[in-house]
Amino acid sequence: MASTYEDLHNAALLRELEVGDLVEFPRALYSHWGVYIGNQHIVHLTGVDGAGSMDALTSGSLFSVCGVTFDKAWVKIEDFFKVAKGCQAKRNNGKDHVCRPLHPHEIVKRAKKMVGEIGYNVLWYNCEHFAAFLRYDRKWSEQVDKAAETAVWGGALVAGIGTAIGLFASTSKNKNK
Template identity: 50%
Template sequence: MAASTYHSHNRSVIRRARAGDLLEFNRGWYSHWAVYIGNEEVVHLGGIDNDGINGTLKSNHVFTICGKTFNKAVVKKENFWKVVFDSKVEINNTKDKKCRPKPAHEIVREALSKLGEIGYNVLWNNCEHFAAFCRYGVNWSEQANKALTGIAAVGATVVVGGIIRELCKGRKEKTRKHLDF
């Protein structure tokens, strides 16, 4: 979709946004998150070399190896319109239902205190974790939780499939031995 498609919608959202609100930028197959600090500015964990912010992910910038994070993302303050690209943005404070948000000035102070911090891990330290931590004091990414749940489900399926295969294999061998008599 072209940027002009959502411009009117995004202009309406940014007019309603208040300091400390979390903004979710729908990038299609994932969402980018930022903390709104006022004056059409956001603080967010964004990719170095624009990696990932516009939906163009480089495979070597998505994962960590053995939990080691690499210097490929940084917390930065930017103009909202530089971050939005052709995304549709929404104010998303739905985690307020489960977590108590800090006062707005504390959220903004927390976000600004992280400027320049480097590090990224798609499952443990992504832009949604960062935004949630600033607002609630809790690292929480529903996107990462869904991915981990999917990974666990696939892993469990593989394990159960392997167990069933081994059980069936054992039965066939037992049946063959029984028929050989």
């Protein structure tokens, strides 16, 4: 069986990972996150098979995979290559500069205790929040922070453009009188 570039990249990364490392799995529009717990295993928060309804659209607890929405997810321990399939995974302990990681033994112990069904909210408790919680005892998603910042700046830009157009229209109207 021929190996893809992603397979070779991920095999090299796997050899470098240490227990407790955060692993980012870049996808098309977002990154999935997990924690390496040794023996080629990742613990991560993932969708509940077969669950979900349109009610989740208004529940405030949104999780969507291929258009199916969920408000629950599973903490699973899975093979690194299964989680990494189709992407180039990367170690991303970037939050270490702000948060102090827990001891690797504590991370694994906490991860194993959490396996099973759990609540999910794309804004308040997603896979990145979960992974950060395991490593740092702090729920934090930079993806959500960046999306919120983009929304605020986008809203400010639209408001600014609207104000400028209104002022221009008002000035033009006054000149024509």
